[in-house]
Amino acid sequence: MNEKFFSLPQARQDLIRNSAMLEFGEGSFKKTSADAIAKRAGVSKGLLFHYFKDKRELYLYLFQYALEVCVRQYMVKTYDFGETDFFLALKMGQEIKMDMVRRYPGLFRFVMRAYYERDSVLSPKLRKGLNSLLEITSRDFLTRMDLYKFKDGIDPWEVIRLLTLAAEGMMARTNACTAEEIETLFLEYQKYADMLRQNLYKEEYL
Amino acid sequence: MNEKFFSLPQARQDLIRNSAMLEFGEGSFKKTSADAIAKRAGVSKGLLFHYFKDKRELYLYLFQYALEVCVRQYMVKTYDFGETDFFLALKMGQEIKMDMVRRYPGLFRFVMRAYYERDSVLSPKLRKGLNSLLEITSRDFLTRMDLYKFKDGIDPWEVIRLLTLAAEGMMARTNACTAEEIETLFLEYQKYADMLRQNLYKEEYL
DNA sequence: ACCGCCATTGACCAAATTGGTCAACACCCC
DNA sequence: GGGGTGTTGACCAATTTGGTCAATGGCGGT
Numbered sequence: 001m002n003e004k005f006f007s008l009p010q011a012r013q014d015l016i017r018n019s020a021m022l023e024f025g026e027g028s029f030k031k032t033s034a035d036a037i038a039k040r041a042g043v044s045k046g047l048l049f050h051y052f053k054d055k056r057e058l059y060l061y062l063f064q065y066a067l068e069v070c071v072r073q074y075m076v077k078t079y080d081f082g083e084t085d086f087f088l089a090l091k092m093g094q095e096i097k098m099d100m101v102r103r104y105p106g107l108f109r110f111v112m113r114a115y116y117e118r119d120s121v122l123s124p125k126l127r128k129g130l131n132s133l134l135e136i137t138s139r140d141f142l143t144r145m146d147l148y149k150f151k152d153g154i155d156p157w158e159v160i161r162l163l164t165l166a167a168e169g170m171m172a173r174t175n176a177c178t179a180e181e182i183e184t185l186f187l188e189y190q191k192y193a194d195m196l197r198q199n200l201y202k203e204e205y206l
Numbered sequence: 207m208n209e210k211f212f213s214l215p216q217a218r219q220d221l222i223r224n225s226a227m228l229e230f231g232e233g234s235f236k237k238t239s240a241d242a243i244a245k246r247a248g249v250s251k252g253l254l255f256h257y258f259k260d261k262r263e264l265y266l267y268l269f270q271y272a273l274e275v276c277v278r279q280y281m282v283k284t285y286d287f288g289e290t291d292f293f294l295a296l297k298m299g300q301e302i303k304m305d306m307v308r309r310y311p312g313l314f315r316f317v318m319r320a321y322y323e324r325d326s327v328l329s330p331k332l333r334k335g336l337n338s339l340l341e342i343t344s345r346d347f348l349t350r351m352d353l354y355k356f357k358d359g360i361d362p363w364e365v366i367r368l369l370t371l372a373a374e375g376m377m378a379r380t381n382a383c384t385a386e387e388i389e390t391l392f393l394e395y396q397k398y399a400d401m402l403r404q405n406l407y408k409e410e411y412l
Numbered sequence: 413a414c415c416g417c418c419a420t421t422g423a424c425c426a427a428a429t430t431g432g433t434c435a436a437c438a439c440c441c442c
Numbered sequence: 443g444g445g446g447t448g449t450t451g452a453c454c455a456a457t458t459t460g461g462t463c464a465a466t467g468g469c470g471g472t
Binding site: 169 | 232233234237322357359360364365367368370371372373374376377378379394397398401404405406
Binding site: 214252253 | 418
């Protein structure tokens with residue numbers, strides 16, 4: 001790709017990346033047209049191919065970029081901050097996610113779709129990158145938490161997965177989604193987390 | 207549409223409908239090509255346009271058909287059977303859903319996508335049909351359940367929505383999904399429901 | 413064996429869309 | 443005015459699009 005892309009002002013880079021991720025996010029690689037991306041960004045198609053030699057190259061770059069963003073966010077914000085309460089940490093994590101959605105609206109959907117893409121536009125190596133990222137965040141997360149606060153017989157893995165699935169279910173609905181609606185969803189999610197906390201923690205930790 | 211379609215053997219009707227729903231389910235109306243549908247069904251494009259004059263007509267028919275299926279299933283299986291325990295009824299409902307997924311693999315995704323389609327291919331009337339269906343199933347459901355079994359302070363709406371979202375989160379992942387994988391997901395869902403039951407019901411009802 | 417019927421095909425069409433190119437433009441700093 | 447540089451919009455050949463249609467194949471009846 002053309003390295004000059006990076007000397008563009010950040011806002012413009014974001015504009016292009018976000019438009020591309022949003023567009024790729026709603027269809028397969030093949031079905032997503034460069035034209036649509038350009039139009040969404042309010043930019044000529046010529047410009048796109050000026051910075052990225054290929055649709056494929058653009059796609060690959062986006063994926064790598066998205067992973068970088070995820071890792072960066074995870075690293076600086078979650079790992080350093082030593083919260084050990086399951087639900088508080090979860091809440092923090094969710095807040096980070098919301099920040100990301102605000103700034104890169106198409107990122108999660110794009111990554112999801114990229115992961116499940118049948119056409120092998122993604123090398124196995126990149127796919128693995130995502131896998132390890134997911135694994136690290138989850139496993140690592142649980143080992144740092146105060147799991148003793150849970151009632152006996154509760155499997156924290158189930159809790160985390162249930163909440164994750166619910167979050168994904170929400171995500172699936174955020175096709176046309178304003179900023180406020182996202183905020184609402186976040187609050188709703190928080191309600192469910194609280195409900196679980198109230199009922200899955202031992203009483204002495206409430 | 208050509209009414210002769212209905213004198214085709216059921217298996218063939220299902221083949222065509224399912225292929226179409228699957229194909230429409232993975233992209234917008236515009237991006238989904240009649241060619242792809244025909245190919246997936248192993249049928250010539252000519253045949254498609256022999257029974258449905260339009261891509262649009264096919265789409266509209268599918269939506270109406272899907273809603274019919276949902277209503278029928280809901281009516282005969284849930285409503286008549288007078289289960290009043292929240293989690294048991296929920297389990298039953300989920301089993302019905304699984305049956306539907308087995309028989310009409312693309313149905314739910316298709317309906318979802320159709321609902322969120324920006325292009326107004328769906329008349330507001332049809333959209334309303336789905337809305338009322340969702341409303342009826344949920345509201346109606348709760349009024350028939352033994353809500354007193356829940357611990358004080360638990361809002362059953364939250365419970366049902368949490369589980370519904372989780373189910374949708376799963377659905378979102380079932381792009382490439384074999385029959386057994388679906389079974390696995392169902393079992394997983396059941397685990398979460400059980401966990402909630404164990405901790406949200408008053409002890410005397412466990 | 414012949415018929416008529418009907419589901420089904422595959423070649424075909426004009427029109428739109430595709431990924432990608434390129435000469436030219438507008439702007440800004442020297 | 444002269445160079446960069448970011449940007450455009452017209453342009454291209456190739457493919458894909460929704461949709462048509464004459465022809466075919468097979469099957470049931472007689």
